[in-house]
Structure formats: structure tokens, C-alpha cells
Amino acid sequence: MYNNNVQTDNELIQRYVNGDENALAFLLEKHKRKVFAFINMRVKNKTVSEDIFQDTFCKVIDSLRKGKYNDEGKFLPWIMMIAHNLCMDHFRKQKRQPNVVNVDGSFLFDNISFSNEIKEDAIIKQQTILRVKDMINLLPDDQKEVVILRHYAEMSFKEIAEMTGTNMNTALGRMRYALLNLRKMMNNKVVV
Numbered sequence: 001m002y003n004n005n006v007q008t009d010n011e012l013i014q015r016y017v018n019g020d021e022n023a024l025a026f027l028l029e030k031h032k033r034k035v036f037a038f039i040n041m042r043v044k045n046k047t048v049s050e051d052i053f054q055d056t057f058c059k060v061i062d063s064l065r066k067g068k069y070n071d072e073g074k075f076l077p078w079i080m081m082i083a084h085n086l087c088m089d090h091f092r093k094q095k096r097q098p099n100v101v102n103v104d105g106s107f108l109f110d111n112i113s114f115s116n117e118i119k120e121d122a123i124i125k126q127q128t129i130l131r132v133k134d135m136i137n138l139l140p141d142d143q144k145e146v147v148i149l150r151h152y153a154e155m156s157f158k159e160i161a162e163m164t165g166t167n168m169n170t171a172l173g174r175m176r177y178a179l180l181n182l183r184k185m186m187n188n189k190v191v192v
Contacts, residue, residue, distance in 0.1 A: 009075035016064060024064070028057055031076055035083050038153035042087045052090060056083045077162040080153065084163070135185045143178035146171055 007015075007026070015023035035056060040049040059082050063069050069078065136147055145164065149155045155163070161171040 013064060013069065013075065017067070024061065027075075028060075031079055032057075034076070034153045034155065035079055038080060038149065039083050039087060041148045041152045042084075043090060048090065052083065052086045055086050059086070074162055076155070077159050080149070080155070080159075080163050132182075135182050138185065139178050139181055143174050143181065146174040147178050150175060 007023075009027060009030075012023045012027040012030075016027065032053075036049065036053050039052050039056070040046065043049050043052065056079065060069075060079055069075075136144060139147065142164075146160055149160045149163065150157070157168050157171045157175070161168045164171065
């Protein structure tokens, strides 16, 4: 068994390249939740998300086998970029742009348990979740992207900066403006 604290992504990649299939399994397990959350927040359809997720890791495996991944210590941003590109391919095929809000309000908030709450509280909570998603969807694309990557894909600002091709201060600034805009929306003030 691999210890997450001992094995870096690059060590696991090297072990996989040297024939250790378990290293790849551990590496994929380590990042699958973040990658799936990122994809699902973009496409808003669990079935399509699962397909893109599988395609993402097929491309990762294929690239690793062909030696196309260069060891720069940026494995997660590399996977996220592959996932991002596959999402964009999906939208090009569908001739529409991605939105943050799920039509049915599903995914990350599906796991919230309302079993101990009264129905009214559950309804209020769900309405609040949907309202927040709606507000995130109204943000400018660069701010929306940072919010999704930070809060739904749980990426660090450094990883976000690498993935978006900006510096960390820009990523932080976009998050700051996103939070300010969300606060204004919550107070029903003019946005952006």
C-alpha cells in the first residue's frame, strides 16, 4: 500500500512507468474526487461527467505510457487541463457554453443529509444552495473559474494559477473580486 505522505505524484508516475500498475491506481484514486468535481461542475450532467472523467484518465494513462508527460511536479494541474479541454470539446460538440448551475441542483450538494431536519429546513437549505449556484453562474468567466477550481475542485491557488496560465496574485485577485461580487448579489445590489 502506498502512503500519500511518502509518495509524491512524480514518484508514483516513475513507479508506474517502471511497471508498477498499483502506483497508477493509487495516483488516480488520489486525484479522482477533485477531477470529477471539476468536470461535473462544468457539464452539469452526471452521465456526461462520468464519460469525460473516464476519457480524462484514459488520456492520462495513454500519455504516461507514451512518455509524453514531462516531470515538472505539476501533475494535478496537467490532469485538470486535460479535463478542461475534454469539457470544452464536449461543449463545442453541443454548440453551447458551460454553466455552473445544475438544472436539478445535483452533485456536490446531493450528499447533504436532511434526515434529521424538518422538511421546511431542508427546502430552505436547497433553495439557498441553488441561489448560490445561480449567483456563481452570474460571475465573469475568470472569476467563476477560480471559484469552481478552489471550492469545488479544491485546488490550491498555486495550482489554479498554473492551470489558468496566470500568477498566484491574479488567481487570488479573481477570487477576491468573485467574493465581493457574490456579496453584492446577496445584498441584491448591482453586480459586476
